[in-house]
Amino acid sequence: MEQFDMQVMLQDGSFADYIVKTERDSDIYQIFKGESLLATFKTSGNGDWSVTDNPGKVNSDLESRIKEQLKGLRT
Numbered sequence: 001m002e003q004f005d006m007q008v009m010l011q012d013g014s015f016a017d018y019i020v021k022t023e024r025d026s027d028i029y030q031i032f033k034g035e036s037l038l039a040t041f042k043t044s045g046n047g048d049w050s051v052t053d054n055p056g057k058v059n060s061d062l063e064s065r066i067k068e069q070l071k072g073l074r075t
Contacts, residue, residue: 004073006031008065018066020073028052029070039063041070 004020019032027043038056041049049067051058058066 006066006069006073008062008069010065011061020070022073029073031056031058031066039066041066043070047071 002022002024004022006018006020007015008018009015016033018038019034021030021032022028029041029043031038031041033056036056037053039051039058040053042052043049049070051063
């Protein structure tokens, strides 16, 4: 399992730290805040991301901000 640190700028201008976990060559990325799973994202391969699981109840604003950061991990 690969693990990355990710920092996301929130709507209020502050930053939040997250951990991204994925298997090598997988299109599934799990986002953690500390030890808690916030959401699972899947890439379609063409740059689009979708949320497949959202136990942390990530809102649409944070979801779009995370998607922008994830794009950098797939390039």
